[in-house]
Amino acid sequence: MRRGGAWAWGFVAPALLLIGFYLAYPTVQTIYLSFMDRRSEHFVGLSNYVRLLTSTAMLTAFRNNLLWLVVFTAGTVGLGLLMAVLTDRVRYEAAAKALIFLPMAISFVGAGVIWKFMYAYQPPGVPQIGLANQVMVMLGQQPRGWLVERPWVNNLALIAVGVWIWTGFAMVVLSAAYKAIPKELLEAARVDGATEWQVFWRISLPVIQSTVAVVATTMIINVLKVFDIVYVMTNGNFGTEVMANRMYKEMFEYQDFGRASAIAVILFLAIVPIMLANIRRFRRQEATR
Amino acid sequence: MAERRHPGRLGLRALVWVTLAALFVAMVGAQALAARTVTMLGTWGGQELEAFRKVLEPFEKETGIRVEFTGTRDLPAVLTTRVQAGNPPDLAALPNPGQMREFAREGHLVDLSKALDVKVLRQQYAPVWLDLGSYDGKLYAIFMSADLKSLVWYSPKAFAAKGYAVPKTWDEMMALSDRIVKDGGTPWAIGLESGAASGWPGTDWIEDIMLRTAGPEVYDKWVAHQIPWTDPAVRRAWETFGKIALNPKYVYGGPTGELTTNFGDSVNALFTSPPRAYMHRQATFIQSFILKANPGLKAGTDYDFFALPPIDPKWGTPALGAADMVGMFKDSPEARMVIQYLASPKAQERWVAALGKLSANKAVSMNAYPDPLTRKAAKILVDAQVFRFDGSDLMPAAVGSGSFWTGILDYVGGEDLDSVLEKIERSAEEAYR
Numbered sequence: 070m071r072r073g074g075a076w077a078w079g080f081v082a083p084a085l086l087l088i089g090f091y092l093a094y095p096t097v098q099t100i101y102l103s104f105m106d107r108r109s110e111h112f113v114g115l116s117n118y119v120r121l122l123t124s125t126a127m128l129t130a131f132r133n134n135l136l137w138l139v140v141f142t143a144g145t146v147g148l149g150l151l152m153a154v155l156t157d158r159v160r161y162e163a164a165a166k167a168l169i170f171l172p173m174a175i176s177f178v179g180a181g182v183i184w185k186f187m188y189a190y191q192p193p194g195v196p197q198i199g200l201a202n203q204v205m206v207m208l209g210q211q212p213r214g215w216l217v218e219r220p221w222v223n224n225l226a227l228i229a230v231g232v233w234i235w236t237g238f239a240m241v242v243l244s245a246a247y248k249a250i251p252k253e254l255l256e257a258a259r260v261d262g263a264t265e266w267q268v269f270w271r272i273s274l275p276v277i278q279s280t281v282a283v284v285a286t287t288m289i290i291n292v293l294k295v296f297d298i299v300y301v302m303t304n305g306n307f308g309t310e311v312m313a314n315r316m317y318k319e320m321f322e323y324q325d326f327g328r329a330s331a332i333a334v335i336l337f338l339a340i341v342p343i344m345l346a347n348i349r350r351f352r353r354q355e356a357t358r
Numbered sequence: 359m360a361e362r363r364h365p366g367r368l369g370l371r372a373l374v375w376v377t378l379a380a381l382f383v384a385m386v387g388a389q390a391l392a393a394r395t396v397t398m399l400g401t402w403g404g405q406e407l408e409a410f411r412k413v414l415e416p417f418e419k420e421t422g423i424r425v426e427f428t429g430t431r432d433l434p435a436v437l438t439t440r441v442q443a444g445n446p447p448d449l450a451a452l453p454n455p456g457q458m459r460e461f462a463r464e465g466h467l468v469d470l471s472k473a474l475d476v477k478v479l480r481q482q483y484a485p486v487w488l489d490l491g492s493y494d495g496k497l498y499a500i501f502m503s504a505d506l507k508s509l510v511w512y513s514p515k516a517f518a519a520k521g522y523a524v525p526k527t528w529d530e531m532m533a534l535s536d537r538i539v540k541d542g543g544t545p546w547a548i549g550l551e552s553g554a555a556s557g558w559p560g561t562d563w564i565e566d567i568m569l570r571t572a573g574p575e576v577y578d579k580w581v582a583h584q585i586p587w588t589d590p591a592v593r594r595a596w597e598t599f600g601k602i603a604l605n606p607k608y609v610y611g612g613p614t615g616e617l618t619t620n621f622g623d624s625v626n627a628l629f630t631s632p633p634r635a636y637m638h639r640q641a642t643f644i645q646s647f648i649l650k651a652n653p654g655l656k657a658g659t660d661y662d663f664f665a666l667p668p669i670d671p672k673w674g675t676p677a678l679g680a681a682d683m684v685g686m687f688k689d690s691p692e693a694r695m696v697i698q699y700l701a702s703p704k705a706q707e708r709w710v711a712a713l714g715k716l717s718a719n720k721a722v723s724m725n726a727y728p729d730p731l732t733r734k735a736a737k738i739l740v741d742a743q744v745f746r747f748d749g750s751d752l753m754p755a756a757v758g759s760g761s762f763w764t765g766i767l768d769y770v771g772g773e774d775l776d777s778v779l780e781k782i783e784r785s786a787e788e789a790y791r
Binding site: 120125189190191192195213214216217218219300301304306307318321322323324325 | 432434435438439460553554556557610611612614615617618619634754755756759760764767768771781788789
């Protein structure tokens with residue numbers, strides 16, 4: 070038995086070494102650097118954290134990350150669910166799903182560039198080159214500066230790009246769960262006189278709720294790390310800053326290693342509880358199986 | 359024992375030796391080859407990169423040294439990462455003097471007086487250029503070319519059609535702006551969008567106005583953060599800029615248009631028919647943008663520039679500029695030869711001829727400039743009584759390309775000037791320590 074234990078460690082060792090080298094060491098190093106000054110020479114205690122938590126740029130970033138969290142998660146999960154249900158019984162289901170899933174194939178940077186064109190602004194009276202403003206003009210409205218109108222229009226315009234990319238993913242996962250619902254269950258409800266609306270809210274949704282939760286937490290973890298879209302489209306200007314973009318700026322533009330590390334640690338701490346919740350739910354699910 | 363040795367063994371051993379020897383020769387050969395290659399990092403791409411290759415052509419042919427150039431728009435990030443990782447390029451086109459000083463302070467740059475003849479440099483470059491390339495008394499970077507920023511571009515044809523005259527003073531310029539508005543036109547085209555670098559075109563405005571309202575000494579103090587951003591002199595410069603930039607009648611597209619229009623596109627409003635705007639303040643390099651979008655235009659008749667006029671007669675018409683610097687991170691005889699070549703008038707004549715940039719080197723012949731307009735700008739640069747380097751490039755990055763850039767966008771976006779200046783001041787207090 071003992072020998073078996075030693076053997077087991079032998080097999081696990083390479084994996085542990087790899088994890089230690091690629092995960093544990095950088096994490097510890099980042100936490101260490103977050104207590105040092107900009108050049109990582111002197112210990113400065115909590116001052117990086119204090120300054121971050123009181124700077125206007127970071128407060129804007131926190132607010133925006135929260136906004137992303139709520140709107141993006143609700144948008145992707147809500148639309149994904151809607152698409153999953155609506156496409157379920159149409160003849161061209163495969164084609165419709167492929168179309169909605171297509172943006173997943175585009176990189177964030179690519180999507181940012183594409184949508185920058187979508188939101189392009191030309192002064193009134195000149196032909197619009199951006200689709201969003203052309204639509205506005207056709208509706209008899211003035212064109213708007215979608216990406217510079219603060220604080221809600223531009224943030225929502227950016228979140229829309231994220232939703233555009235991720236809805237397909239949410240739809241595919243939710244659709245699989247939806248299809249796995251036993252048809253007899255739904256039939257029985259209908260025979261008993263339930264409306265489609267009631268069937269959905271009382272039967273379908275409760276059955277797939279664990280999948281919804283998984284998709285939602287995946288989205289939340291995704292969105293806390295949002296960077297590319299913001300970097301490409303506004304670089305955090307006009308009050309659209311997010312934490313990851315601020316981290317990039319502090320690190321690569323201002324060369325303040327201390328503060329960049331502190332932001333990384335804050336991001337890490339923000340994601341941990343969601344990860345834990347996810348793990349706990351998985352465990353519960355396994356136990357009931 | 360000897361009999362038991364398999365004859366094949368000997369062959370195997372020989373094979374191992376031969377292979378090892380071959381590997382050794384290959385390694386030495388690769389080393390020798392690698393030494394003949396000089397790596398260089400810079401921001402140039404497209405037209406600029408083509409021009410740079412043209413500059414290097416005769417050098418590479420003559421010496422057999424190959425310059426391996428990598429271009430990136432994200433230069434500060436890439437360069438910092440490579441330097442930190444202990445893998446810097448041999449040479450780099452440095453983004454600005456501020457960053458150069460940071461690298462010099464940390465001991466990453468090679469003192470160029472080892473590679474270059476300082477006596478010759480003193481003959482060829484004005485002291486201001488050598489000072490800008492120095493840190494702590496040592497020369498760390500040379501200037502390959504310069505851009506003159508204090509220019510207002512216009513279309514002589516459009517001006518003539520309306521009977522507008524080139525303004526000689528700031529007041530005349532504002533009066534002309536009013537007249538254009540009265541005639542139903544829009545006087546200015548401004549574009550502040552520049553991807554991740556958005557806002558910088560506005561900082562040039564502020565710097566030019568600072569030089570004209572407060573003079574070079576106050577300008578230097580401001581750049582060195584010896585006066586706060588809330589100082590009346592700084593405030594006044596922003597307000598003067600705001601009188602143009604915040605006036606929706608003055609600027610094509612109004613503030614929203616300024617914030618969403620790319621700096622390189624905005625100038626083209628001057629060349630539509632009828633013109634959507636009449637004046638555009640921008641550096642010499644904008645010429646290549648004008649010609650790219652409107653290939654048929656002729657310098658001097660279809661487009662031209664005048665010096666941004668003086669505001670306070672006491673300070674005259676100072677010149678604001680920026681420049682491309684080259685520094686050495688790894689010393690080698692080959693890298694020295696490349697930098698010697700790049701500092702020479704011969705290389706710089708090829709560079710300015712291909713790009714329409716200006717040279718900071720006095721030995722570069724005026725005939726090297728491809729057109730009369732660039733020659734005119736070169737003359738303004740050489741003759742300027744007062745020359746100052748782009749202030750935002752001299753400030754620490756957290757201010758110069760951080761809060762100053764965003765400050766411009768916030769101000770044009772409608773934020774209160776006091777709160778904008780206080781925000782920049784707060785970041786400056788941290789960054790200058």
